[in-house]
Amino acid sequence: MKFGVVVFPGSNCDIDCYKVLSNVLKKDVDYVWHDTENIEKYDVIILPGGFSYGDYLRCGAIARFSKIMDSVVKHANKGKLVIGICNGFQILTEVGLLPGALIRNNNLKFICKTVPIRVENNTTPFTLNCEKGQVINIPIAHGEGNYFIDEEGLAQLEKNNQIVFRYCSEEGLIDEKSNPNGSVKNIAGICNKAGNVLGMMPHPERASELLLGNEDGLILFKSIIDYLERGHFE
Amino acid sequence: MNNKPWESVGLTREEYDKILEILGREPNNLELNMYGVMWSEHCSYKNSRALFKHFPTSNERVLQGPGENAGIIDIGDNKAIAMKIESHNHPSAVEPYQGAATGVGGIIRDIFAMGARPIALLNSLRFGEIEDDAHMRYLFSGVVSGIGGYGNCIGIPTVGGEVYFNKCYKGNPLVNAMCIGVIEHDKIHRGTAAGVGNLVMYVGASTGRDGIGGASFASVELTEETAVKKSAVQVGDPFMEKLLLEACLELLDTDYVVGIQDLGAAGLTSACSEMASRGNSGMVIDVSLVPRREEGMLPVEVMISESQERMLLVIKKGAEEKVKKIFDKWGLHSAVIGKVTDDGMLTIMENGKIVGRVPAKSLADEAPKYYREYEKPEYIDKKRALSIDKLKEVNDLNEVLFKMISSTNLCSREWVYNQYDYQVRTNTVITPGSDAAVIRIDETNKAIAATTDCNSRYCYLNPRRGARIAVAEAARNIVVTGGKPLAITDGLNFGNPEKPDRFWQFRESILGISEACRKFNIPVVSGNVSFYNETPENAIYPTPIIGMIGLIDDLDKVMTMEFKEEGDIIVLLGSTKEEIGASEYLKVIHGLELGEVPEIDLDLEKRLQDLCVELIDKKLIKSAHDLSEGGLALALSECLAKSNLGAEISVDTDLREDIYLFSESQSRILVSLDTNNVDKLKELCNRYEIPFTVLGRTIKDKLSIKINGDLVIDVKVEDITDKLRSVLPCIMG
Numbered sequence: 001m002k003f004g005v006v007v008f009p010g011s012n013c014d015i016d017c018y019k020v021l022s023n024v025l026k027k028d029v030d031y032v033w034h035d036t037e038n039i040e041k042y043d044v045i046i047l048p049g050g051f052s053y054g055d056y057l058r059c060g061a062i063a064r065f066s067k068i069m070d071s072v073v074k075h076a077n078k079g080k081l082v083i084g085i086c087n088g089f090q091i092l093t094e095v096g097l098l099p100g101a102l103i104r105n106n107n108l109k110f111i112c113k114t115v116p117i118r119v120e121n122n123t124t125p126f127t128l129n130c131e132k133g134q135v136i137n138i139p140i141a142h143g144e145g146n147y148f149i150d151e152e153g154l155a156q157l158e159k160n161n162q163i164v165f166r167y168c169s170e171e172g173l174i175d176e177k178s179n180p181n182g183s184v185k186n187i188a189g190i191c192n193k194a195g196n197v198l199g200m201m202p203h204p205e206r207a208s209e210l211l212l213g214n215e216d217g218l219i220l221f222k223s224i225i226d227y228l229e230r231g232h233f234e
Numbered sequence: 235m236n237n238k239p240w241e242s243v244g245l246t247r248e249e250y251d252k253i254l255e256i257l258g259r260e261p262n263n264l265e266l267n268m269y270g271v272m273w274s275e276h277c278s279y280k281n282s283r284a285l286f287k288h289f290p291t292s293n294e295r296v297l298q299g300p301g302e303n304a305g306i307i308d309i310g311d312n313k314a315i316a317m318k319i320e321s322h323n324h325p326s327a328v329e330p331y332q333g334a335a336t337g338v339g340g341i342i343r344d345i346f347a348m349g350a351r352p353i354a355l356l357n358s359l360r361f362g363e364i365e366d367d368a369h370m371r372y373l374f375s376g377v378v379s380g381i382g383g384y385g386n387c388i389g390i391p392t393v394g395g396e397v398y399f400n401k402c403y404k405g406n407p408l409v410n411a412m413c414i415g416v417i418e419h420d421k422i423h424r425g426t427a428a429g430v431g432n433l434v435m436y437v438g439a440s441t442g443r444d445g446i447g448g449a450s451f452a453s454v455e456l457t458e459e460t461a462v463k464k465s466a467v468q469v470g471d472p473f474m475e476k477l478l479l480e481a482c483l484e485l486l487d488t489d490y491v492v493g494i495q496d497l498g499a500a501g502l503t504s505a506c507s508e509m510a511s512r513g514n515s516g517m518v519i520d521v522s523l524v525p526r527r528e529e530g531m532l533p534v535e536v537m538i539s540e541s542q543e544r545m546l547l548v549i550k551k552g553a554e555e556k557v558k559k560i561f562d563k564w565g566l567h568s569a570v571i572g573k574v575t576d577d578g579m580l581t582i583m584e585n586g587k588i589v590g591r592v593p594a595k596s597l598a599d600e601a602p603k604y605y606r607e608y609e610k611p612e613y614i615d616k617k618r619a620l621s622i623d624k625l626k627e628v629n630d631l632n633e634v635l636f637k638m639i640s641s642t643n644l645c646s647r648e649w650v651y652n653q654y655d656y657q658v659r660t661n662t663v664i665t666p667g668s669d670a671a672v673i674r675i676d677e678t679n680k681a682i683a684a685t686t687d688c689n690s691r692y693c694y695l696n697p698r699r700g701a702r703i704a705v706a707e708a709a710r711n712i713v714v715t716g717g718k719p720l721a722i723t724d725g726l727n728f729g730n731p732e733k734p735d736r737f738w739q740f741r742e743s744i745l746g747i748s749e750a751c752r753k754f755n756i757p758v759v760s761g762n763v764s765f766y767n768e769t770p771e772n773a774i775y776p777t778p779i780i781g782m783i784g785l786i787d788d789l790d791k792v793m794t795m796e797f798k799e800e801g802d803i804i805v806l807l808g809s810t811k812e813e814i815g816a817s818e819y820l821k822v823i824h825g826l827e828l829g830e831v832p833e834i835d836l837d838l839e840k841r842l843q844d845l846c847v848e849l850i851d852k853k854l855i856k857s858a859h860d861l862s863e864g865g866l867a868l869a870l871s872e873c874l875a876k877s878n879l880g881a882e883i884s885v886d887t888d889l890r891e892d893i894y895l896f897s898e899s900q901s902r903i904l905v906s907l908d909t910n911n912v913d914k915l916k917e918l919c920n921r922y923e924i925p926f927t928v929l930g931r932t933i934k935d936k937l938s939i940k941i942n943g944d945l946v947i948d949v950k951v952e953d954i955t956d957k958l959r960s961v962l963p964c965i966m967g
Contacts, residue, residue, distance in 0.1 A: 009473075009476070009477055009480075009564065009565065010387070010389075010473050010476050010477075011389075012387075012388070012389020012476070012658055012659075013389070013658060015659060015660075016658070016659060016660040019660060020660075049658075050389055051386075051387045051389075051472075051473055051476075053473065054387070054471070054472075054473025054474075055387075055473075056473070109379070109653050110379075110382050110383075110386055110653045110654075110655070111652055111653070112386075112651075112652055112653070112654060112655045112656060112657065113652050139657055141386070141655045141657060141658065143386070203657075205660065206657050206660055208660075209660070211663055211674070211789060212657075212660060212661075212662065212663060213665075
């Protein structure tokens with residue numbers, strides 16, 4: 001089982017993902033520079049958070065043209081796992097692996113804080129250890145995490161069970177007050193139709209050690225590991 | 235040339251005469267401008283240097299003291315911490331977002347110029363009152379966005395800081411940024427040019443006309459006229475800096491580099507002359523080889539531009555292709571622009587023709603040194619007088635408490651730090667909103683605690699004592715998180731040093747810092763002076779900001795401020811005296827900013843801190859929180875808001891109730907502990923000769939305080955939390 005963490009010049013959560021996989025979970029993980037073309041040896045590709053190319057234009061708009069992204073698309077189309085976190089999610093929408101777009105937070109400010117999110121779909125490789133409706137606390141840190149999709153697209157997402165996480169209250173209620181950034185229907189993370197590509201704004205890698213206050217995020221990484229070890233859903 | 239050429243570059247007649255003496259001739263325009271920026275206060279510290287001798291700057295842990303890009307202090311395991319604070323006050327006053335952003339960018343470069351990997355940012359901010367001042371809210375909001383915009387993008391967590399509001403900062407906000415980096419002992423680099431024939435290389439962003447004269451701009455008072463100098467403010471590009479940071483650290487892992495320095499204030503002029511001066515060498519550079527972003531730039535513009543995200547390297551001859559390859563990988567400019575000589579001269583050429591030539595040392599080290607006159611200001615004695623008996627009695631202390639926690643200086647800073655990415659790099663063990671931030675050091679079981687502190691009202695009313703308190707309080711903030719204080723970087727913000735009363739404030743503050751540092755054996759390893767923080771109306775309060783770091787040698791011993799469990803005993807270490815002078819209580823409730831500053835007994839403070847260290851070491855306490863502005867009532871409120879627990883307090887005192895609750899007596903720490911450990915705590919308090927009071931215990935969701943049997947405070951914790959949190963969001967919209 002091998003993980004690859006993609007490094008764009010302005011990635012800055014690459015180390016954080018690497019540390020969780022390597023130090024906490026003792027898994028085999030490499031940094032993969034953005035001009036790499038052959039990524040066949042990896043089972044999971046992680047597109048980490050950061051500001052891939054400065055993101056002065058639109059987040060992820062330039063990263064999608066980097067060499068590695070063609071390979072990431074192929075990797076995903078083979079059914080292998082891809083997870084985009086924060087800037088990684090933005091890149092996945094730009095490259096077309098996931099629908100919708102991430103626009104500026106509705107308060108127009110960068111927001112860094114830990115928020116509760118509810119697991120809406122526990123049948124993905126990323127959430128199979130979760131209960132449906134389970135509330136986990138995961139940090140967000142973004143200026144452009146306001147998920148937008150048109151009504152038709154939203155209907156598709158809902159119909160195909162592609163909404164994986166929603167922002168919620170501590171008790172698990174989905175309401176306006178619990179929506180930190182204005183996302184449509186409190187959406188915090190979605191997957192593709194096949195379920196092998198996940199994009200999420202919250203940072204599970206920041207919630208993976210008790211020393212740092214919280215290890216709710218580990219359940220995602222452990223789900224991935226269990227899925228790969230079994231090779232299928234139970 | 236006009237008949238008073240010195241005026242155009244901000245120098246005096248006497249200083250110009252000194253240049254004539256050095257050169258034996260008239261300087262040309264380029265040379266004169268180079269002296270102008272290098273001999274500005276901002277670059278030369280000509281008004282302050284004479285006093286620095288008072289600071290202790292070395293001990294067994296100091297690997298690099300003041301005078302370099304940053305100070306470095308040993309933390310064991312072959313690792314060390316690089317640290318530095320710097321002001322960006324005037325740029326932030328005219329262009330808050332970019333002023334603050336480039337302040338952050340500059341301080342980060344100072345850290346990686348040493349070869350250190352930046353791991354955390356802090357800041358210390360001061361603004362005028364924001365409630366009824368839209369411009370001040372614009373400045374505050376812009377500065378916070380700028381700090382976040384830069385730090386968040388480059389991926390260095392902003393883990394701590396402070397922000398205070400006072401009308402004295404109305405025309406002159408303060409923006410001081412601090413950066414901490416980690417480095418291995420054998421990887422330390424310095425800004426030196428040595429080895430005749432070695433190459434001078436320019437890397438990073440191209441040079442434009444932005445920031446021309448920034449150093450001089452920082453060295454005058456702010457007026458309507460100077461406020462239009464927006465071109466003296468630079469524009470930041472954090473993505474470029476991220477590339478530069480990674481490329482430089484990759485390069486510094488090789489052995490190609492002889493010296494490296496940030497192109498900061500005074501740009502190439504400063505970097506070239508300082509590196510040559512430190513290396514006792516000379517340097518010749520050709521400005522036509524400098525990558526540029528604008529056409530037709532004159533040599534003088536290239537030499538004093540303060541375009542951001544640039545570095546100057548001295549590399550071994552023959553390594554240029556290898557160095558270039560690293561910068562190519564990161565998509566950055568790199569160009570050989572000159573070489574090291576042994577003639578002691580800084581020679582500037584344009585297309586091979588000499589356009590300026592002056593002794594490097596004369597720019598970097600031979601600025602005049604002034605011993606300014608000082609005189610105790612008249613206000614001091616008048617404002618210290620305070621008659622407590624004349625203070626009107628307050629009736630409803632619940633209401634007073636709410637008014638206090640709803641004031642801009644005491645409320646929660648969440649609105650600010652939620653705009654900073656304080657978690658990136660996943661090492662932030664204690665996040666903002668606590669006494670000190672705690673950052674884990676990778677590959678060790680250690681952590682660094684860091685804080686910035688200064689109560690400038692104390693420094694205004696009694697600068698010597700206020701400065702001592704700033705050091706003591708910073709150390710206390712470190713200690714309550716489980717750390718042992720290691721070193722200081724100081725950000726000294728003052729008014730015009732040419733005025734004797736302002737210089738008196740400066741001198742007293744330096745002496746106060748020095749006394750406290752010596753007592754605690756905490757060296758000053760780097761720092762920054764910012765003078766001329768005044769407008770025609772008024773000067774700022776003296777604001778010597780203490781940036782301090784401490785070492786936590788076992789991650790298991792990190793201590794936090796919030797109460798942990800219901801039924802724990804709450805104890806106040808230290809004693810509460812009738813010290814309400816200069817307090818937030820006087821300001822918020824009585825509208826007064828006067829009185830004598832609380833006493834600080836440095837011996838007692840040291841014993842208190844040693845006691846706290848031992849209590850944490852022996853795991854006898856579950857929480858610890860420093861008492862500062864707002865006194866006991868505020869400290870309790872803060873512990874409760876963070877823990878969602880309540881507290882039941884009952885004390886006897888001879889003091890007036892309001893004074894007991896809000897006194898700002900120094901050397902006090904609020905701790906909570908298991909009932910079973912109370913006897914051990916008492917025993918240790920006696921051994922360290924620290925007075926203590928058992929205040930009460932933690933309960934569910936309310937705060938009740940009885941004084942001499944009377945219930946004076948009885949409020950819901952939920953209301954405290956809501957009030958603390960809602961102040962800034964309400965004001966800022």
